Structure formats: structure tokens, C-alpha cells
Amino acid sequence: MQTSNQTQEWGAFAKQCAQDAGELIERMLAGPLEVMYKSSASDLVTSVDRAVEQLITDAILQAYPDHGILGEEGIVTCNPAEFDTVWIIDPIDGTTNFVHQQLNYCVSIAVCHQGVCELGVVYDPTRNELFYAERGVGAFLNEARLAPPRTIKMHEMIFSTSLFWNRRAMQSGLSERAQRLAQRVRGTRVYGVAALELAYVAAGRLDAYLSLGLNPWDYAAGRLLIEEAGSIITQIDGTDIPFAARSSILAVNPYLYKSVLEFLETRPV
Numbered sequence: 001m002q003t004s005n006q007t008q009e010w011g012a013f014a015k016q017c018a019q020d021a022g023e024l025i026e027r028m029l030a031g032p033l034e035v036m037y038k039s040s041a042s043d044l045v046t047s048v049d050r051a052v053e054q055l056i057t058d059a060i061l062q063a064y065p066d067h068g069i070l071g072e073e074g075i076v077t078c079n080p081a082e083f084d085t086v087w088i089i090d091p092i093d094g095t096t097n098f099v100h101q102q103l104n105y106c107v108s109i110a111v112c113h114q115g116v117c118e119l120g121v122v123y124d125p126t127r128n129e130l131f132y133a134e135r136g137v138g139a140f141l142n143e144a145r146l147a148p149p150r151t152i153k154m155h156e157m158i159f160s161t162s163l164f165w166n167r168r169a170m171q172s173g174l175s176e177r178a179q180r181l182a183q184r185v186r187g188t189r190v191y192g193v194a195a196l197e198l199a200y201v202a203a204g205r206l207d208a209y210l211s212l213g214l215n216p217w218d219y220a221a222g223r224l225l226i227e228e229a230g231s232i233i234t235q236i237d238g239t240d241i242p243f244a245a246r247s248s249i250l251a252v253n254p255y256l257y258k259s260v261l262e263f264l265e266t267r268p269v
């Protein structure tokens with residue numbers, strides 16, 4: 001169990017790291033952007049992703065040399081399941097948006113202690129919006145506490161997802177069930193930036209977010225934001241999200257969670 005003083009100190013440090021990352025991103029955007037393929041043309045990494053991961057990691061290891069790092073772009077100093085305190089970092093979530101639009105991307109940082117995430121930061125530098133959650137304390141946007149989730153009916157909801165054309169979701173019938181859900185709601189959105197979409201569910205800008213196959217750096221900080229804001233987050237079949245492993249994600253306003261889950265599970269396709 002962490003003391004709240006210690007978690008607060010980590011929180012202040014994580015916020016500063018995210019803001020420093022934002023400044024580095026903006027500085028680097030003034031120069032040429034080096035874009036590389038990872039596994040395919042739809043799986044990109046840039047020189048900025050790598051520089052940001054290095055910046056954040058160097059700062060953490062200087063301040064907390066005995067902590068572990070799990071970063072998307074290759075800086076992994078520990079097996080998170082066997083380590084005491086682990087920082088889970090997505091230096092740029094939404095890299096495709098970053099490359100094409102220089103908009104709708106964020107920096108995501110979570111700090112987990114003995115398998116439980118204690119704080120999460122999701123920072124959108126272009127809008128200067130910093131979402132912060134601390135376990136047992138709450139969820140905030142730029143120091144203002146997020147409002148509790150609103151009471152809402154299914155026909156009033158909007159949700160974001162990329163499930164409709166996900167190959168695995170199409171094969172399993174999940175895609176068609178999600179489309180039927182889409183026909184019952186006010187609207188759908190596709191932002192392509194998982195951590196920010198989770199922050200938006202926490203903030204009530206979206207009422208749900210659904211995804212398959214997310215990595216811990218995509219959802220760790222957003223998950224705590226959802227929980228501390230009073231919404232519900234599980235895997236897409238309703239089971240608990242594992243620690244620091246690939247997972248599907250179903251994040252929903254608490255008044256809609258049960259009906260969305262039922263819709264995804266039981267409606268005939």
C-alpha cells in the first residue's frame with residue numbers, strides 16, 4: 001500500500017514529465033518529421049515518439065532509479081508483473097493522427113505499484129488539456145475535478161470505437177453487434193487515440209469506448225481516469241482487465257454499462 005504523500009509526489013512528477021514531453025513535441029514539430037514503419041504502413045513510429053519516450057524515461061530513472069519502465073517504443077527495463085513500482089508510458093498515443101494531422105494525440109503515463117495503478121496522466125498538448133487521476137482521490141482536468149457521470153439513456157449516448165472494421169471483431173460477430181448498437185444510439189465517433197478516448201469517457205464527452213487488443217500503455221492511465229470518475233471499465237466480455245497485459249476494453253458510463261454489455265453479448269447477429 002502506498003502512502004498518499006508518495007503518490008502525490010509521483011503525480012506531480014508525472015504531470016511535469018507529460019508537460020515537458022508536450023514542449024519537446026512542439027519543438028520537434030518545427031523541424032522535419034522522420035516517420036518509420038514498424039510492422040506495416042499502418043503501424044508508424046516517428047523520431048518524436050522515440051525522443052519523448054527517452055526524455056520521460058531519463059527523468060524518471062534519474063529521480064527514481066529503482067523504478068521500472070514499460071514504454072511502447074522499446075524502453076522496457078523490467079517485467080512489470082514482478083516489479084514493485086512501474087511507470088507505463090505511451091510517449092505519443094495516436095501516432096497516425098500525429099503524423100497526418102498534428103492533432104488528436106496525447107502523452108500517457110501511469111504509475112503502478114505492486115500490480116495496482118496508483119495514478120494516471122493523459123496530456124493533450126495541442127489543447128493544453130491535462131487529465132489526471134489518483135487512486136482514491138479522484139479524476140481531474142487541469143486541476144478541476146471531473147463531474148460525476150450523467151444519467152443517460154441508450155438513445156442519448158455517443159460512443160467511439162474502431163470495432164466495425166476490425167478483422168477479428170468481424171469474424172466473431174462482435175463487429176455486427178457493435179453496428180446494431182450504433183443504430184440505437186445518437187452517434188458514433190472514431191478518434192484513433194485510445195488514451196484520450198478513455199479520458200473523454202471519464203469527462204463525459206463520450207459515453208462509451210470499445211476496443212480490442214489494446215496494450216497496457218494505451219489503457220493504463222485512462223483506466224484509472226475512468227474508475228476515479230465513476231464510470232466502469234472491463235474487458236469487452238465484462239471480465240476484469242489483467243495487469244500490464246494486452247486486453248480488450250469496454251469503458252462505459254455507469255448508467256449504460258449493463259445494457260451495452262448485454263447488447264454486445266446477447267443480441268442475435
Ligand code: 2AM
Nearest residue numbers: 092093094095096192193194195213214
Ligand atoms: P498508438 O498511436 O500509440 O500506436 C488507434 O486506433 C489507437 O490504437 C491508438 O491508441 C493506437 O496507439 C492504438 N493502436 C495502434 N496500432 C494498434 C494495434 N496494432 N493494435 C492495437 N492498438 C493499436
Ligand code: CA
Nearest residue numbers: 043044072095
Ligand atoms: Ca504505436
Ligand code: CA
Nearest residue numbers: 090093094218
Ligand atoms: Ca497507444
Ligand code: CA
Nearest residue numbers: 072090092093
Ligand atoms: Ca504510441
